[in-house]
Amino acid sequence: MGKSLAILLAFASVSMANPTMDVIQVSEFETAPESLQRIELYAVFRNRSLPFDLGGTRIVTNSGTAVVDSGVCFDTWPHNIVVLDSANTTGTFSLGVDSDWIRVQPLDSSNMYAYGVRYPANPHWSNEGSWVPPKDASASLYSWVVYTPPNGDPEIFYTWYIDLSPTFGAWNDDYGGGIWGSVYDQDSGLSDATVRISSVYGYGTSTMSTDDSWDTYFAGYFEQKPTGPGRFVVTVECEGYLPYTYPETIELATNEERLLDICLTRAGVAEEQMRGAQVVGLHQRGQRLVLNAVRPGIAAVTIYDNLGRVRISERVRLVSGTNEVALPSLGSGVYFASCGLGARMLKTKLVFY
Numbered sequence: 001m002g003k004s005l006a007i008l009l010a011f012a013s014v015s016m017a018n019p020t021m022d023v024i025q026v027s028e029f030e031t032a033p034e035s036l037q038r039i040e041l042y043a044v045f046r047n048r049s050l051p052f053d054l055g056g057t058r059i060v061t062n063s064g065t066a067v068v069d070s071g072v073c074f075d076t077w078p079h080n081i082v083v084l085d086s087a088n089t090t091g092t093f094s095l096g097v098d099s100d101w102i103r104v105q106p107l108d109s110s111n112m113y114a115y116g117v118r119y120p121a122n123p124h125w126s127n128e129g130s131w132v133p134p135k136d137a138s139a140s141l142y143s144w145v146v147y148t149p150p151n152g153d154p155e156i157f158y159t160w161y162i163d164l165s166p167t168f169g170a171w172n173d174d175y176g177g178g179i180w181g182s183v184y185d186q187d188s189g190l191s192d193a194t195v196r197i198s199s200v201y202g203y204g205t206s207t208m209s210t211d212d213s214w215d216t217y218f219a220g221y222f223e224q225k226p227t228g229p230g231r232f233v234v235t236v237e238c239e240g241y242l243p244y245t246y247p248e249t250i251e252l253a254t255n256e257e258r259l260l261d262i263c264l265t266r267a268g269v270a271e272e273q274m275r276g277a278q279v280v281g282l283h284q285r286g287q288r289l290v291l292n293a294v295r296p297g298i299a300a301v302t303i304y305d306n307l308g309r310v311r312i313s314e315r316v317r318l319v320s321g322t323n324e325v326a327l328p329s330l331g332s333g334v335y336f337a338s339c340g341l342g343a344r345m346l347k348t349k350l351v352f353y
């Protein structure tokens with residue numbers, strides 16, 4: 001497959017995806033604290049004229065139903081955004097903190113798509129599955145349009161991401177960054193691998209396949225862009241290969257991205273390597289971390305402090321036998337070390353006096 005031409009646009013581009021239908025879409029939501037429970041809707045109308053009164057529209061969640069007060073309107077372009085909360089609805093406006101399904105039911109839904117959102121649900125290229133927004137943050141929708149040459153029709157893609165600075169009533173921003181990369185073995189890219197990007201903080205998991213179509217820049221390519229900030233564990237499964245966990249958790253700030261090169265080991269080969277496991281021991285000796293290796297190789301070593309913050313993350317070249325890694329930058333305290341080599345992960349606790 002050839003390289004696709006991707007053109008990134010904001011929400012306005014949704015009109016191209018459904019040229020004859022009106023669209024109302026949940027574009028952002030926040031669940032906590034109680035007073036800030038709110039959802040943002042945006043609209044693209046082709047059959048209805050603006051302003052459009054949302055009065056009577058039902059917002060259904062797992063706890064109940066809220067009905068939008070009359071006079072709450074989508075205004076004129078580009079102000080086709082409305083924020084709903086308990087102040088402009090009647091009934092039960094309640095969004096679950098850990099999970100929910102927000103449904104939008106207009107009084108008249110003829111010629112209209114009204115998209116809600118579930119969480120936690122797979123956000124990968126979905127407008128109806130989202131991460132769980134943490135306290136004081138929102139889950140926000142990002143969309144982009146792809147034109148596939150030659151002369152391809154524009155196709156719209158969506159995903160949800162976490163935004164630490166919510167933008168209720170304004171277009172979503174801070175949609176840069178994310179996690180992307182490629183999965184390959186010693187010979188070539190693998191186009192049938194399943195990649196999971198899971199939030200350590202409980203936001204949920206994005207699941208994708210390396211054969212997802214439009215962005216096959218090369219075999220084995222995957223992406224979840226954006227994710228928003230957070231800390232993530234990346235795992236990969238592919239038939240015939242050893243299950244793989246990226247040897248460090250990936251911490252991203254707002255708009256930060258990480259590129260991962262993931263090399264899988266064939267299952268038969270892997271079993272052989274496991275018998276001659278490279279790293280067989282990980283422990284503390286004074287102010288040093290000791291790694292006992294059966295065979296030489298590269299190990300990913302990560303040191304966390306007792307608040308879970310990454311203090312050291314580096315790759316260490318190991319020789320057969322005893323390897324010592326000095327940790328002079330760490331003050332007294334309790335730390336946790338993890339050492340990954342291939343699919344193996346060893347952990348130990350460190351106490352420095």
Ligand SMILES: [Ca+2]
Pocket residue numbers: 027028040166167168169170171172173
């Ligand atoms: Ca917004």
